[in-house]
Amino acid sequence: MLTARPGAFIDAALTAPHAFTPDSWRVGSLTFNHSAPGIISIQPDVAKVSRCVVLSSGIHGDETAPIELIDRLLADILSEQFIPNVPLLLIIGHAEAIKAHTRFIENNLNRLFGGWNEEKNEEHYLANQLQTAVSDFFAAQPDDMTRWHLDLHSAIRESYHYMFGVIPTTPTARDVRPMAALLNDAKMDATVLSQSPSPTFSWYSANHHGALAATLEMGRVAPLFENDMREYEPLDRTLRGLLKAATLPTELAPMRFYRVTRTLTKHTDQFALTFPSSAKNFTPFEQGALLATDQGQEIYAEHEGEVVIFPNANVHVGHRAGLLATPFEPTVNQPIYVHAPQKASA
Template sequence: MTSSAERGMSGSMLDDFLAYTLAGSRPEAHAMKGTCVSGVRWSWLDDGVLQLEPATQEEGTRSVLASAGVHGDETAPIELLSYLVRDIANGAAALTCRLLVILGNVDAMRDACRYRDDDLNRLFSGRHAQVPDSHEAPRAAALERAATQFFDIASAERGARWHIDMHTAIRASAFERFALLPHTGRPFSHAMFEWLGEARISAVLLHTTKGNTYSHFTAQACGAEACTLELGKVRPFGQNDLTRFAGADEALRHLLAGINAANGAKGDANAALPRAFTVIDQITKRSEAFELRVAADVPNFTPFVKGTVLACDGDYRYVVSRDEERIVFPNATVKPGLRAGLMVVETTQDTLSSLV
């Protein structure tokens, strides 16, 4: 039986998981798991890592990893997850599946910065081993282990494993809310597109090569239906208008409750689904001589016409070769060797017709 002291400690953790995590609090060994008044079972697994499970589970129960704060300054989704934990714990939000909540780069969150040494969202799928001295390397390895252990005992049925990794963007975008889907070699999921539509996502960027983001890792190594969400603008803690994130918040709560698009039912109208854009190339910064020939504040998904020179670096040029290409994540300040922009073209009709 859970003691009143243990209930009080778990209450403070679950009532404000963000504050508990930012404070560096850790439960005593005897108080790392418990049961909420709602009947949901919880387990504190690591700094910023909390597992929640419904009182009863059926065979094939969905397993959902919901993460935020992989970049420490992207605070709104972190706040949403903390409120979600509170509402599940007190019974205000339904939970019918296994849930792993992860607050990613906790040290950067505490420092109110994006990262300390290296972008954590470029260190997954083992890339952290290439930068062993980086402050972020151990965290990347820990988050890989957390995801692997969570999904290792999850149902292998199609659509039973999900990962929603929530971010906010540094710059404006032609589409305020968009998603990125990792490349796995498998067809993209109609259920995921339906869920993204419910989350009021306007556009989806489809990767065509493997990457080192957290959602790439869970898709490739864990077999999850995974996505990265870009939901708005970077703001400090306490300065977010969370009503602007209501679509994603409601869709995630529906997914966890097992209702609406979470059931994977195909809709009749493709018009309700997001537009799709496929990556056709990457602009890479090769040296400090790199020059990105776009305005510093150019929005994501800005279109450019054929013949436009977008980047120069010594003998290297990136010239738009199609009638229209759009740039996403332009950033000339990255380290040499890293991506300074993604080039995409619209493929909505072909993409929607090939969903499974």
């Protein structure tokens, strides 16, 4: 049984799998199931709100503020200072990368959630384990419950928007205003609507389980326990509201919105960006500006003010080297859809 001591869940998450014993216990009206070192579910005797929530962190080992936030939340639940009204799955993901304070060991874990992986290394094993944990959690809940998944990260580079969320695309149209309003309530600076499939953890939950899902970028990377957690108090408050409140926020302003127009993919080892690798997230470009080259192919900005997000030329061939997006103003009384656009038939 985990204690309510802050840091206890982090210590458990970093335990070697062979030294871990699964455990279940009760505290008040809550049943805890600690199924793996960094995976714990919390089930109320009676869910007072018809939603279930996954909060994940540590998918990249050097992104530590989300890990601390999840740990503190669990400590408050175990001490009964905070009692959720919904089923909850908490995840601290990549223990080996966390201990090494590195993004990943061999493969980017957040590109491995497209389905079952041949378990060639630690990341492939972890992706399978986490997909199974999420699937089992959602399967244990009533079908009429709204499913949510927020995958918490920290950015590895500076950004014109210090905190922002990326909502993954889905195969069918779905109004994502509830998620966008939640991010706005959490004082996130921007929301980015993706337009193409990408095997991230939040994409997995959205596409395989119909969850309202988002990847949240919380500030900048820092060593474990060296984050200024005061920066994340609005997000912590909003997440606790998601776990407790019958009604959720609906306001979308003043948050900025962007829609992804293209994905920069590294097709060969000759891929190169034309701007400095230190460029901030949301750096804008003039229409016609040369952005990247790849074995003779030239990639230009197609829209005035097109911005780049997550630029990184040092990825594996075939992987995403950045997103290109344009700002837009949502119509607040109309649905906001984030599914991949369908080509009109001839």
